Amino acid sequence: MNQACKKQIKVGIAGFGTIGKVVGKALDSGIEGMELVAVTSGNLDKARSNMSDFTSPAMVVEAGELAGLVDVIVECAPTQAFMDVAVPALSKGKVLVTVSGAAILENPQIIDIARESSGQIVLATGALLGLDAVRAAAEGTIHSVTMVTRKPPTSLIKAKYVIENNIDLISISEPLRLFKGSAREGAVKFPSNVNVAAALGLAGVGADETELEIWADPSKTRNTHKIRVDADSASFELTIENVPTVENPGTGRITALSVIAALKSLSVPLRVGS
Template sequence: MKIGIAGLGTIGRVVARRLVEKEDSLVLDCVAAGDEDKARRYLAEAGWDVPVVSIAEMARRADVIVDCAPTAAFREIAEAAADNGRILVTVSGAALMTADDLVARAAKGGGRIILATGALLGLDAVRAAALGTIHSVTMVTRKPPKSLVKAEHVVRNRIDLTALDAPLKIFEGSAREGATAFPANVNVAAALGLAGVGPDRTRLEIWADPALERNTHFITVDADSARFTLSIENVPTDENPGTGRITALSVIATLRALVTPLHIGT
């Protein structure tokens, strides 16, 4: 299966390296990047003979497109994948939540959109519970201030996180509202909303906590089939504290599920 990676940043580089060095049934066919010269230098330094192409060209040649690009590029990537009948794998739940038309567009072109689990624990259980009746879903996200200082909501509202000595709640609302306020920081909440009772009924709190070194999420689901709580502490990447190391691994696990004869989980 030929894989194209759109975006060669924190997540894209990990996925690329894994495909080149450790996967047999998945082939890194091409890369698209906002800074093509930088991408070519990285690929050359890594010793990989992988072409850097446009998003349109990637959609014509790759079987699967992996979206690792900034949120602003999501629509262009998703439209190209949909129109060429490709599989799109993404962790941009916040972007997908505000682009319902793309699902119909993918269906019309014979493509698929797969929202990878990313940093969310227990997504299978939430999806299963949603086949019955879910009464409520709440999520509390706590992150070190350094993971939030560049968030749109923080910058726009001039929230000073540089000298916190106690936890500060910087957002409370629905997952949809959170995705609008934090488009690059709440993909976990967006995925939770899409999997469960919907983004408008999923309640979200975001805290900046100076006592933390890891991004943490605590989720409570109350359904007619089960009541469960999920807690996860993600180890941040060195390159981008707002991105957990498990996110790229989740993308790779999603790609493996497309070709493996044994599929674990729903």
């Protein structure tokens, strides 16, 4: 998006829960060069209620209407609804801002749809630090990328893999490793919990070559991610501890802020970071 263009960028939000409401509130409070025009959700009445304290509530529309009303769509919907949002948006050449790295791995054809229609996918990655360095290292040769995720049990009790295998996390007293394998495998088993691992795979050597461990750790109060990268240009180790949201402990508070930062980067005259 070009700052030279004075027209306000029209923004829509698909999914208006833990992340979407925070992003919507930021737009309502004012992001330079942008306006919140429309919102869609699985529960339209709840979406309206969530905007009861907005200065200028956006239109609440059916999902199929959103792409025709806006320039940028912020996708905050459940993982299973990703394609229902992404395909119409990208087919119309819109910008799709999302945190759903796992959904992109599961549906790689979405990149071709964006390419063919001059759309763009912006994967907001503020919930995992260091991806600028990973992307830079990937321009050379990366030898290995590993990531260890440790979350409080309450952040993982709704995970797909935990529910399907009837794993009782509430009563554990010691750290329990739930998964060890590739980031791609992890994204399949934990689609709503390891979007950061999917983003790491997409930024670096690929999801199949990115090693991932997921732990339920009762000693943790924050969702913690530690990555190690060994490349011909640099070796580095990074750790981030994300504060869980009250509404959905599996989602860190920084996730919504990551989306807001990604939105701002579309219109600001100075963008810091690649």
